[in-house]
Amino acid sequence: MICAKGLIGCTLEFRDTSGVIVETEAYDAQGDPACHTWSRPSAREFVSINRAGTVYVYLNYGMHWMLNFLVKGKREGFVLIRAIQPIRGLELMQGRRIGRTLNQLCNGPAKLTQAMGINGAQHGADPLSDSKWVLRFPSVAPDIAVSTRIGITVAADYPWRFLMKGSSFVSRPQ
DNA sequence: CGCTAGATGAGA
């Protein structure tokens, strides 16, 4: 999905923390067995009642919060933020993830939500009207690598994982 | 009501 690719290199700010998005994955609301909309009526309702950009957060494995943004238009679905390069609020983030090095701070979907303090309370937030959230686009387009999605058991072969080429802050190298 | 599969991460 184009939007997932376009978010690579963007700076994401939430409250007092920020970072550059270096890894994303796309989930298509149409015909993608790995997307929540495939088996969850509540996810389909979320897509229909919210506008593009809305924050979709959910709890996985009973303890890990996953951050997504809603995509709408011709293709609809979610972009999962899988890793960021920490920029601002380093002390705050390291305080939430004791003992982790800078490289290990936000190199995974659950790690970055823990570090940035993102949880279910943010589900449904609208970054366009909520000053806690800021998304800035890069001045120069970054080099992007594409690979298959990881961590899922169905439709994992879709080439919908995007990484900033050469970044050492991705969850795992391509 | 009971059951179970997860878009994971930490630790041994």
Place this chain on the structure above:
DNA sequence: CTCATCTAGCGA
């Protein structure tokens, strides 16, 4: 490799 920990959705 194991296991922590919870909930939407589904079948009975």
